[in-house]
Amino acid sequence: MxxxxxxxxxxxxxxxxxxxxxxxxxxxxxxxxxxxxxxxxxxxxxxxxxxxxxxxxxxxxxxxxxxxxxxxxxxxxxxxxxxxxxxxxxxxxxxxxxxxxxxxxxxxxxxxxxxxxxxxxxxxxxxxxxxxxxxxxxxxxxxxxxxxxxxxxxxxxxxxxxxxxxxxxxxxxFDESYHPILSAARQIDTPGTDITLVAENDPTEVAFWESIREDDDGTELRLYLERYPNGTFSDLAVARLDREPTPVDDPAVEVTFWESVRDSENVAMIRAYIEQYPEGKFLSLAKILVEQKAS
Known part of the structure; x- marks a missing residue:
């Protein structure tokens, strides 16, 4: 050849x-x-x-x-x-x-x-x-x-x-206030953690992930990877498939969910966390964020 x-x-x-x-x-x-x-x-x-x-x-x-x-x-x-x-x-x-x-x-x-x-x-x-x-x-x-x-x-x-x-x-x-020009065609502004270049997490994907977090045989995890091969939680899904089933009340899942929505401008995503974890460790902060974004 x-x-x-x-x-x-x-x-x-x-x-x-x-x-x-x-x-x-x-x-x-x-x-x-x-x-x-x-x-x-x-x-x-x-x-x-x-x-x-x-x-x-x-x-x-x-x-x-x-x-x-x-x-x-x-x-x-x-x-x-x-x-x-x-x-x-x-x-x-x-x-x-x-x-x-x-x-x-x-x-x-x-x-x-x-x-x-x-x-x-x-x-x-x-x-x-x-x-x-x-x-x-x-x-x-x-x-x-x-x-x-x-x-x-x-x-x-x-x-x-x-x-x-x-x-x-x-x-x-370099100074952290510096706004670098990344392309000759346009300047990219990075004012905060919710960088405009990065699309917000898809609420549908987050909801889908939350619906399968209790998967005990890997079937739904594989379905998630098929639907979202490059999704926010794809590495986590692969890791879980290689390990023993995750306990339903695993606090790591709540942390992962919270980290995926806390910086979002989409209030519905933060409300989804409140509904899913009515006694969650980030409940108070989530309610404050909802109030701030609604005002």
Missing amino acids: EAPPLQRKLAAILAADVEGYSRLMHIDEERTLAMLTSHRTIVDALIESADGKIFGTAGDSVLAEFPSVVQAVNCAIAIQIAIARANVNIPVENRMTFRMGINVGDVMVKNGDIFGDGVNIAARLETLSDIGGICVTRGVRDHIRDRVEVIFEDMGEHSVKNIARPVRVFKVV
């Missing part, structure tokens, strides 16, 4: 990984999977809006390429700001944060995957960044100097695994 064509090109590569993912999974697998799904909804939407293309999404990692270095850096900043805002009401020990690295270099594309030193360097930079931070190479810094409203702190040269020469690394320092 003829080998698939190998394409080489110059690209801006963003690599991201969840900090402390194994620790979060050890503490509460279901809550962590639900939060990862929620955060990835934000991340994926911002990458798409910056004209980026996602290549790798294994576990808690993200790998994307961009046609512009400026768009890659602006997208990374937008993601870190949005995730920080999404974490505001979550206890510090349960927050899910990302480290990010960006490189510009020659990459190879084959069979729908991307690889090469350009990708490897971006992945190594991610491990050098602060929690919630971004690290870039000197090439990235030189490309966007004076074109993005950030400060670059020189971290010196670092020897990274499987790369022959040391890499000059810079930390990106």
Whole structure:
């Protein structure tokens, strides 16, 4: 058989990984999977809006390429700001944060995957960044100097695994009030956790999920995955299918439901929580939110 064509090109590569993912999974697998799904909804939407293309999404990692270095850096900043805002009401020990690295270099594309030193360097930079931070190479810094409203702190040269020469690394320092332009065609505003790029959770999907939470043989979970293969609770559904049946009164289900509706502008979704959990742990807050949104 003829080998698939190998394409080489110059690209801006963003690599991201969840900090402390194994620790979060050890503490509460279901809550962590639900939060990862929620955060990835934000991340994926911002990458798409910056004209980026996602290549790798294994576990808690993200790998994307961009046609512009400026768009890659602006997208990374937008993601870190949005995730920080999404974490505001979550206890510090349960927050899910990302480290990010960006490189510009020659990459190879084959069979729908991307690889090469350009990708490897971006992945190594991610491990050098602060929690919630971004690290870039000197090439990235030189490309966007004076074109993005950030400060670059020189971290010196670092020897990274499987790369022959040391890499000059810079930390990106940005203000949380900065509104990055993600696309040449439009500016994306990220004023709060209810990011306009991210569609609100479908009330029908939430209602469907709640109706099957007592599934004891996996039949309805599989039906949910068939109807919503990329749904808000798809990772959670897959995890449950791989485990023993979940108790009917499992508090993790209530937490997941609440986290899926608490930031919604749709009052009906918050009322759905009140009806489902008349003695729920978030009942008082839910009633306050309903009153605020109704006024």
